[in-house]
Amino acid sequence: MTAPTTKRQTLLTVKNLTTSFKIDGKFYPAISEINLKIKQDEILAIVGESGCGKSTLVNSIMGLQDPAETKISGEIEFEGQDLTQLDEHTYNQIRGAKIGMIFQDPLSALDPLKRIEEQIQETLIYHTDLNAHERHDRVLDLLDQVGIADSKRTAHQFPHQLSGGMRQRVVIAIAIACKPDFIIADEPTTALDVTIQAQILDLLRHIQTENHASIILITHDLGVVAETADYVHVMYAGKIVEKGSVTQVFNQPKHPYTRSLLKSIPQADSENDDLYVIQGSVPSLQKMPKTGDAFAPRIPWIPARDHEEHPKMHRLADGHEVRCTCYQHFYFKEERDS
Numbered sequence: 644m645t646a647p648t649t650k651r652q653t654l655l656t657v658k659n660l661t662t663s664f665k666i667d668g669k670f671y672p673a674i675s676e677i678n679l680k681i682k683q684d685e686i687l688a689i690v691g692e693s694g695c696g697k698s699t700l701v702n703s704i705m706g707l708q709d710p711a712e713t714k715i716s717g718e719i720e721f722e723g724q725d726l727t728q729l730d731e732h733t734y735n736q737i738r739g740a741k742i743g744m745i746f747q748d749p750l751s752a753l754d755p756l757k758r759i760e761e762q763i764q765e766t767l768i769y770h771t772d773l774n775a776h777e778r779h780d781r782v783l784d785l786l787d788q789v790g791i792a793d794s795k796r797t798a799h800q801f802p803h804q805l806s807g808g809m810r811q812r813v814v815i816a817i818a819i820a821c822k823p824d825f826i827i828a829d830e831p832t833t834a835l836d837v838t839i840q841a842q843i844l845d846l847l848r849h850i851q852t853e854n855h856a857s858i859i860l861i862t863h864d865l866g867v868v869a870e871t872a873d874y875v876h877v878m879y880a881g882k883i884v885e886k887g888s889v890t891q892v893f894n895q896p897k898h899p900y901t902r903s904l905l906k907s908i909p910q911a912d913s914e915n916d917d918l919y920v921i922q923g924s925v926p927s928l929q930k931m932p933k934t935g936d937a938f939a940p941r942i943p944w945i946p947a948r949d950h951e952e953h954p955k956m957h958r959l960a961d962g963h964e965v966r967c968t969c970y971q972h973f974y975f976k977e978e979r980d981s
């Protein structure tokens with residue numbers, strides 16, 4: 644983990660971002676009031692369970708949503724440009740060159756009919772002036788960089804001839820081909836075995852240090868956050884409910900959702916192997932309450948008066964913020980019952 648400093652330059656600033664999807668002719672927000680900053684050389688983890696809006700957030704940053712079905716408001720400032728205002732042509736020049744993307748499932752991210760070399764070369768052809776010879780060298784160099792031992796052989800193979808971990812290394816090679824300042828990794832280890840997961844996380848950390856890249860790491864796994872990130876934003880029902888350094892959030896979690904997530908991580912030294920289960924689920928977009936704390940229905944033993952009607956972010960310490968004042972009154976149900 645990189646020690647947080649305040650001297651680095653801000654690379655990406657998201658201001659008051661809302662992304663809504665059209666469902667049966669009406670727009671419903673999937674994420675709203677999103678404010679975040681990422682500086683050079685930082686790894687920011689976005690964590691939350693399925694449906695809380697993590698992918699919507701990164702797809703909005705990457706401009707990957709269908710404009711006919713999506714409404715975006717707010718600003719996404721990257722290297723002095725507001726990405727929400729870009730046309731498709733300009734976006735294409737940024738994607739791949741300045742922002743690299745690593746997807747969850749390497750198999751669907753790769754073209755099954757093309758050799759690995761051709762797939763890496765495509766990015767180089769689009770974004771660089773390298774000649775064929777230089778591109779070939781760069782492909783081998785990239786495969787070396789992502790820890791593929793026999794780069795010449797792998798360059799010649801098709802995706803189905805590689806293991807899941809090798810395929811994800813290839814996807815990472817494509818993402819870093821043009822040395823982007825910024826990488827978005829959307830659940831990069833979810834489809835992989837536990838031992839391979841650790842290797843891929845090591846690789847991401849290595850790339851961040853070597854290339855001085857900033858990384859947004861999307862995950863539902865707090866273990867991954869603790870291992871890899873400098874900062875963490877916890878999302879619930881389309882909003883950031885807690886943000887801070889990994890140390891702040893892990894040592895002094897405040898929001899009831901963060902505390903529940905942390906309680907769900909199996910403890911190596913605990914005699915109790917049962918996982919803590921947070922009852923309920925993230926509401927669908929049509930059922931999302933317009934006011935009140937969206938997490939309140941999952942902690943019904945906390946009285947309504949302890950939640951804010953329009954929950955705001957509250958500053959707890961430098962960089963550490965929590966949504967809604969309910970954290971001041973929260974306790975786990977078992978604590979009351981015991």
Ligand SMILES: Nc1ncnc2c1ncn2[C@@H]1O[C@H](COP(=O)(O)OP(=O)(O)OP(=O)(O)O)[C@@H](O)[C@H]1O
Nearest residue numbers: 664665673692693694695696697698699700927928
């Ligand atoms: N194109 C779309 N049209 C309509 N609703 C959508 C669309 N994409 C996502 N949603 C809805 O937006 C909400 C957030 O989804 P999103 O995929 O961003 O969550 P997530 O946290 O990334 O979940 P997962 O971990 O399962 O990918 C969900 O309720 C989802 O059903």
